[in-house]
Amino acid sequence: MRPTPSRLLNVLVPVKRCVDYAVKIRVNPQQTGVDLNVKHSMNPFDEIAVEEAVRLRELLKDEVKSIKVVTIGPTKAAETLRTALAMGADSGIHVEIPDANYGPEPLGVAKVLKAIIEREKEKAPVDMVIMGKQAIDDDMCATGQMLAGLWGTGQATFLNKLQVDPKTRVAKVTTEIDGGVEELEVKLPAVFTTDLRLNEPRYATLPSIMKAKKKPIEKLSPSDLGVDLTPILETLKVTEPPKRTGGVKVESVDELVSKLRDAGFTAVA
Amino acid sequence: MLSRSSAILSAARLGFARTYATAASPNVLVLIEHRNGAIEGGSLAALTAASELGGEVTGLVIGGPDQVGGIVEKAKKLKGLKSVLHSTSDQYTAPVPEIVSPLLEKLLGSGSAYTHFVSAHSSAAKALIPRLAARLDVPHVPDITSLSHSEEGTTFTRPIYAGNAIATVRAPASLPVKIFTVRGTAFAAALDGGDVSAEVLEPVSVSDPPTTHIKTSLTKSDRPELGAASRVVSGGRALKNAETFKSTMEPLADVLGAAIGASRAAVDAGYADNSLQVGQTGKVVAPELYVAVGISGAIQHLAGMKDSKMIVAINKDADAPIFQVADAGLVADLYEAVPDLVEKLKATK
Numbered sequence: 023m024r025p026t027p028s029r030l031l032n033v034l035v036p037v038k039r040c041v042d043y044a045v046k047i048r049v050n051p052q053q054t055g056v057d058l059n060v061k062h063s064m065n066p067f068d069e070i071a072v073e074e075a076v077r078l079r080e081l082l083k084d085e086v087k088s089i090k091v092v093t094i095g096p097t098k099a100a101e102t103l104r105t106a107l108a109m110g111a112d113s114g115i116h117v118e119i120p121d122a123n124y125g126p127e128p129l130g131v132a133k134v135l136k137a138i139i140e141r142e143k144e145k146a147p148v149d150m151v152i153m154g155k156q157a158i159d160d161d162m163c164a165t166g167q168m169l170a171g172l173w174g175t176g177q178a179t180f181l182n183k184l185q186v187d188p189k190t191r192v193a194k195v196t197t198e199i200d201g202g203v204e205e206l207e208v209k210l211p212a213v214f215t216t217d218l219r220l221n222e223p224r225y226a227t228l229p230s231i232m233k234a235k236k237k238p239i240e241k242l243s244p245s246d247l248g249v250d251l252t253p254i255l256e257t258l259k260v261t262e263p264p265k266r267t268g269g270v271k272v273e274s275v276d277e278l279v280s281k282l283r284d285a286g287f288t289a290v291a
Numbered sequence: 292m293l294s295r296s297s298a299i300l301s302a303a304r305l306g307f308a309r310t311y312a313t314a315a316s317p318n319v320l321v322l323i324e325h326r327n328g329a330i331e332g333g334s335l336a337a338l339t340a341a342s343e344l345g346g347e348v349t350g351l352v353i354g355g356p357d358q359v360g361g362i363v364e365k366a367k368k369l370k371g372l373k374s375v376l377h378s379t380s381d382q383y384t385a386p387v388p389e390i391v392s393p394l395l396e397k398l399l400g401s402g403s404a405y406t407h408f409v410s411a412h413s414s415a416a417k418a419l420i421p422r423l424a425a426r427l428d429v430p431h432v433p434d435i436t437s438l439s440h441s442e443e444g445t446t447f448t449r450p451i452y453a454g455n456a457i458a459t460v461r462a463p464a465s466l467p468v469k470i471f472t473v474r475g476t477a478f479a480a481a482l483d484g485g486d487v488s489a490e491v492l493e494p495v496s497v498s499d500p501p502t503t504h505i506k507t508s509l510t511k512s513d514r515p516e517l518g519a520a521s522r523v524v525s526g527g528r529a530l531k532n533a534e535t536f537k538s539t540m541e542p543l544a545d546v547l548g549a550a551i552g553a554s555r556a557a558v559d560a561g562y563a564d565n566s567l568q569v570g571q572t573g574k575v576v577a578p579e580l581y582v583a584v585g586i587s588g589a590i591q592h593l594a595g596m597k598d599s600k601m602i603v604a605i606n607k608d609a610d611a612p613i614f615q616v617a618d619a620g621l622v623a624d625l626y627e628a629v630p631d632l633v634e635k636l637k638a639t640k
Contacts, residue, residue: 043590043591044590046455046590047455047456056452056456127430128421128430129425129428129429129430155572156572158452158453158571159451159452160451161433161434161451161452161453161571162421162433163417163433164420164421164424164431164433165421166421167417167418167419167422168422168424169425170389170422171421171422171423171424171425172426176389176500176501176502177388177389177418177422177502178502179418180414180417180418182565194505198414199414199415199507200413200518200566200574201509201510201566202507202509203507203508204504204506204507204508205504205507206387206503206504206505207502207503207505208501208502208503209501209502212501212502217572218555218572219558219559254429255430255432255460255461255462255463256444256460256461256463257459257460258459258460258461259458259459260451260456260457260458260459261456261459262456262457263454263456263457263597266597266602266615266616268614268615268616268617268618268620269614269616269617269620270617270618270620271614271617271619271620271621272619272621274621275621275628275635276635278603278621278632279632279636279639281618282580282603282636282639283639285580285601287522287547287579287580287601288636288639289546289547289636289638289639290546290547290548291546291548
């Protein structure tokens, strides 16, 4: 008798629409947040997560059954989903929320993701969640770990290498830590968060962008999932950081050395 | 700082605390991280931040059987601690969040006397703390740069958007435990001068953990640790390759007794190790002196170094954004300027 084939992998990739990384942000005069009438794009760490999921399928072929992307955000966040679909994801879920100065807190987002995982349990149980290590707007660096905590699964954060064995359902990873790297083995299902050096995301080609328009996106609201996204922490204000009074140039190395000496910096060796 | 906290403590002893037990008197647990037998600098800064809440502070040391003893002895001497808890298990020798979290959940879960839990914003804490917070169903506030405590709650500031905005957020008093991590460069390190008792805490054994630690590889270096160094010299893409990075930056680091850092471009191109990256996604440093060599000064890099006391930039491009934050900018070819600088610095000794 043939052994039962191991179950095929379903991958969930959460993505976030953020102010583009190259934009110099401005705090609004009311000090409630930053000016959001600027260019937005997919959080760079999430692009790496989508790329990793797509590469995983290219490597493991049919053993990756589905790649689903999910975003929580205003109407415009659908564009971010389309970008991910054009990179190679199969379908999307858009949890739509009103436009606001701040996105929901990581705890709320993790609860939404957990609810989506519960919902998928019957049709396509999620084996791997691959997501960015942090969003470049709130710089929280928390959602993946929170999701793993709520889900009760393993986690591997700040990945720079991911290898999955679909037979044993174990992932071997290398993660970036202070002062070096760490190697871990994580049983699936699990949550993985990407560091910058995991891969180089691809650009979507025009045909794939056209094709992505036909891929399905399911729309949901937080209440469909039974999650309340009201923030628990109160943001009292958002301000500009103190300005540096820099901008001084020196003419020569000699002048630089004397400036350093005046500030008390001399050679130690 | 200490006088203020002791004033509040004595007020608490006089019965003041009976009416405002939770609001007026924070009970803080601070995670003391360690590596190679030494307490991490970030945890010393976290202890200083914890003391600023004006309540009692307990230290917590977790580790393997060979690690904990020496660290507890060091922790007991730290100024500002009321006592030290320590927990030892073979599982804690190279712990992963899945293994440490259950112990903390037990300590901080319902009925816990602790009102605050603090840690450094280290890579280990970044992996552990959010998992713990979610298990306790509370939010956390990462990478704080200042804090204050009142009856309404605990208020923190933290940088967002790569440090281009500062958010002031309040964790309401109604939260059973306020969890936060501390930006090491924003607080002074706690000093020695205490003498407190230590107490054993039973470890929580985790059977069949989902994650197994295989190995840790640390970059070896005789130089000061990047995050704690008082002087940092940093190189960028203009250094061309790993060899020129080494041959240019090392003499400068040696003469100044500085740690070496790198921009993302230099790290991505393989000139320097990942762990040396300074910026939004790497280390945040705030040394006395930061020398940026061949670094243009992208937003993401500035996020990691713009709180340095004195910034020196050497760059060929007079329009590079790094010059806008530099206290001394030199427009020059780094291959001429850096060796020249090294020679002339030697003469200042």
